[in-house]
Amino acid sequence: MAAVRLKDVAERAGVSIKTVSNVVRGAPRVSEATRSRVMRAVDELGYRPNPSARRLRTGRSGLIALVVPELATPYFAELAHHVRGEATLLGLTVLIEESLGDAAEELRLAGGVGASLLDGVILSPLRATPDELASVTDEFPLVLLGERTYGRNRVVADHVLIDNVAAARDLTAHLIGLGRTRIAAVGVDRQGSATSRQRLEGYQQALHAAGLPFDPRLAPRIEEFDRRNGLLAMRRLAALPAGERPDAVFCFSDLLAVGAQRALHEAGLAIPGDVAVAGIDGSEEALYSTPSLTTMVPDKAAIASLAVKCLAARIRSRAPLPFEVHVAPHWLEVRESTSGGRRALDA
Amino acid sequence: MAAVRLKDVAERAGVSIKTVSNVVRGAPRVSEATRSRVMRAVDELGYRPNPSARRLRTGRSGLIALVVPELATPYFAELAHHVRGEATLLGLTVLIEESLGDAAEELRLAGGVGASLLDGVILSPLRATPDELASVTDEFPLVLLGERTYGRNRVVADHVLIDNVAAARDLTAHLIGLGRTRIAAVGVDRQGSATSRQRLEGYQQALHAAGLPFDPRLAPRIEEFDRRNGLLAMRRLAALPAGERPDAVFCFSDLLAVGAQRALHEAGLAIPGDVAVAGIDGSEEALYSTPSLTTMVPDKAAIASLAVKCLAARIRSRAPLPFEVHVAPHWLEVRESTSGGRRALDA
DNA sequence: TCGTGGTGTTCCAACGTTGTAACCGGCGTG
DNA sequence: CACGCCGGTTACAACGTTGGAACACCACGA
Structure with a gap:
């Protein structure tokens, strides 16, 4: 608290208020002698500038x-x-x-x-x-x-x-490189957020480049990028008839992927044996999940x-x-x- | 940025600055007529109070x-x-x-x-x-x-x-209730934080109440309450000779528990078959981990x-x-x- | 000796707000 | 009808800071 003001410091150092102000702001045109004298007074009194007053005067708050x-x-x-x-x-x-x-x-x-x-x-x-x-x-x-x-x-x-499109494309390509052919995309949101659209775009580009078809049933709509939506979406995907079930899932966030892993665990499906899972975010949670989660890491x-x-x-x-x-x-x-x-x- | 001040509103409403101030602060002693007139001016001009000035004057910043x-x-x-x-x-x-x-x-x-x-x-x-x-x-x-x-x-x-002591005691008692007898405590930190001490205390109380001995080797020291420390501590515990290995682990945080689960996974030990695991925090991560984590939930x-x-x-x-x-x-x-x-x- | 220029310091005003006190008008009361 | 009172409003000062102008001082050259 200690309402120490410029005025107090000034009196102590025997200079004007403005000079103290100049010193604490590091303004030029202050002699070394006064600077050190003022600094000493500042330290002794424990002066701290008042942000509100400064802001009011300068228009900057930091x-x-x-x-x-x-x-x-x-x-x-x-x-x-x-x-x-x-x-x-x-x-x-x-x-x-x-x-x-x-x-x-x-x-x-x-x-x-x-x-x-x-x-x-x-x-x-x-x-x-x-x-x-x-x-x-x-x-x-x-x-x-x-x-x-x-x-x-x-x-x-x-x-x-x-580059969301590239990130999604590369991650999908990684799944394709494992030999998977029915790759689901979990993260298409109803509101059509930019992030979601871009990742869907990259996903489709990778499918197209590999000559794989885009199956809308493998790209369910979700509400949020959280664990719960990953769980629910994956439950529905896991419930598809044998031949139509995905063998890999690209989740648009690590949280979705964690939820998806949980759904696979409940369904008794092996990761990655039955279904490979990957996310985006590079969260530490992904590293420690069981099994540890492949993820695209933004810096x-x-x-x-x-x-x-x-x-x-x-x-x-x-x-x-x-x-x-x-x-x-x-x-x-x-x-x-x-x-x-x-x-x-x-x- | 739209520097609308009390003064501008006052001019528009045809009253003094102070009256406007009284209105926006919801002070008493303002007639309904002027209040509505001022409020209209406020809306029309889009006035927003300046927090710095307010803080400077009142000493409160909100x-x-x-x-x-x-x-x-x-x-x-x-x-x-x-x-x-x-x-x-x-x-x-x-x-x-x-x-x-x-x-x-x-x-x-x-x-x-x-x-x-x-x-x-x-x-x-x-x-x-x-x-x-x-x-x-x-x-x-x-x-x-x-x-x-x-x-x-x-x-x-x-x-x-x-009540950290009670929380730790109850959680340990839960593990004892499963028939476990060699219960480790992961979370004793080197710096001796209060939280750590209290949870250790509760753990010891539960052991004592059940007539179980306290084995310091089952309470390794750690640095932080994070996943990594849980992993490292559990690795050391899992490496103990067969008879000395714990059959349950009480972790002082969910993150520690997640790390511990990971170490058990790496060691090929079953949860809870070989080792039961519990944490404290009630994090959502605990709910979705594999297996889902028993945890003491603070409200x-x-x-x-x-x-x-x-x-x-x-x-x-x-x-x-x-x-x-x-x-x-x-x-x-x-x-x-x-x-x-x-x-x-x-x- | 007097200017001249630069350097270091001081004085003044202002940022937008609110607390205090003073002010004004109308009403009820004696 | 005069007085006091009170609800409603206004004027003024201050919160701590900084920009700008003004000012004092010194060394130097004319």
């Missing part, structure tokens, strides 16, 4: 928000972890918000909540469309994760993403780093920069759920 | 922090989710911080970071001792999760916790609710209230990892 659909989703929790770390490096504080998959809430949060509380927002949109978000983006620094403009040519905001550290740096740059320059699209790397981790066997993890 | 060791831990992610929900109900915004298990960082964050940014803090301490935290607590609203004073009689802060919603309400009360009353200790309920979920079988989840 506060950014990360908006994710759901914090308890491992992927977003891990991402939040990385974003926080990256932001701390840049002297920014991160406010984490949940949209809970509500489009209106996403739009509200994209605009900066209490507007003048935040300098900028990193948003992982689930329902809100690029067009809707475009209205915010001229006035307020906003970086989008994993979305991309469709339909129109113009980019409406900064984007950081992985979360890179995504976080690019997003924070991009946002920081946009905040710094008030002038409207052209929007950028950054693509983060991804890679495949092949594990027991597609390769079989029982290896010790190197943990 | 911002609280939740400090957890690690966001990517499912338990804390779920807890954060609940805390956010509860705080939103009370009109508070939550800033989520990670201490990364560093005592100094915990102390710094307990003090409110930039002090004057936050109204209060909910801290889940891992390393910092109650005595260290006591220095903060007189000056700054602080609620602790899951710690409790030891050694001294005085309570140094508000606490919200579950996270209750913990979050109690913590937020307690903190809000302390913030409201500047006067030093006596410290309170709230105990949240917990219950046992018995699943395949101790009961055997293969049931369909009712999801």
Whole structure:
């Protein structure tokens, strides 16, 4: 608490308030003598600048928000972890918000909540469309994760993403490479989110390249990317007549894959003997599941780093920069759920 | 960004700034006529109060922090989710911080970071001792999760916790009730955190009540409550000579249990046939693991609710209230990892 | 000796809000 | 009819900080 103000420090050091302000902000034009004298007074009194006053005066709060659909989703929790770390490096504080998959809430949060509380927002949109978000983006620094403009040519905001189509294509190709021919895709959502569409696209490309037909029955619709939906979808797939049952499942998230594994376990089907399973996210949960889960890993550290740096740059320059699209790397981790066997993890 | 101020609204409504302020704050002494006129102006201009200015004037920011060791831990992610929900109900915004298990960082964050940014803090301490935290607590609203004073009689802060000793005792008793006699405890940490000590205590109480000896070799020391430590600890336990190997494992977290299950899987031991496994946390991951994991569930919603309400009360009353200790309920979920079988989840 | 220029410091005002006190008008009461 | 009271409104100052202009000081060259 200790309401130590610039004024107190100034009196102690025998200089004016403004000089103390100059020192603590690291402004130039301060002699070494006064600087050290002021710093000593700062340390002795334990002065900490008042963020509200600073914000009121400068219009900058040093506060950014990360908006994710759901914090308890491992992927977003891990991402939040990385974003926080990256932001701390840049002297920014991160406010984490949940949209809970509500489009209106996403739009509200994209605009900066209490507007003048935040300098900028990193948003992982689930329902809100690029067009809707475009209205915010001229006035307020906003970086989008994993979305991309469709339909129109113009980019409406900064984007950081992985190549979802390629990731899905490569993962499907991996399953095809195992000799599987009836490959299901679990993750086509009813609302038609961009992520879902892109992964379906990659999946279809891989099927097509291998001369395999696309069977809509193997691409059931789901509501959310969570364990429960994976479980329910896989139960239905496992219940298909013998010849029509899939021999591999490409899940659009690790959580879906974990749910699918559970359904296969209940149905008494072997993984990968009867059905191979793969996910996307690179969550630690996937590594430790039984069997360990093959997954396509987005480089979360890179995504976080690019997003924070991009946002920081946009905040710094008030002038409207052209929007950028950054693509983060991804890679495949092949594990027991597609390769079989029982290896010790190197943990 | 639409810098609409009280002044703008006042001009539009033809009243003074202060009257507008009174209206938006819901202060009494405003006639219905002016109230509606002002509200209309507010809506038309899209006025949003400036949090920084408000905070500067009132000393309240409506911002609280939740400090957890690690966001990517499912338990804390779920807890954060609940805390956010509860705080939103009370009109508070939550800033989520990670201490990364560093005592100094915990102390710094307990003090409110930039002090004057936050109204209060909910801290889940891992390393910092109650005595260290006591220095903060007189000056700054602080609620602790899951710690409790030891050694001294005085309570140094508000606490919200579950009865860890009882939870551990009941869970161990459950394992004993299955007829197991060599029950390992995975979760004794080197730093001797309060949580770890309390759970060990409950474990020992249950052993004692059943007339079973305490074998220190079955209570290996670990570093963290994560999957990796569970894996490594269980590997060592599984490598014990036949007669000394445990036939059940009580893990102090679900993550440890998941790691332990993985080690048993690698060692070719059956769960629960050879070794029964149980955890604490009630994470969703535990429900979907293979086999599904018996776990002691802390009522996270209750913990979050109690913590937020307690903190809000302390913030409201500047006067030093006596410290309170709230105990949240917990219950046992018995699943395949101790009961055997293969049931369909009712999801 | 006086300017000149640069360097270091101070003074003033303002950011948007709210608490306090003062103000105004109308009503009920003596 | 005068007075006091109270509901409703306004004026003013202050919260802690920083940008800009003004100011003092020193060394230097004219």
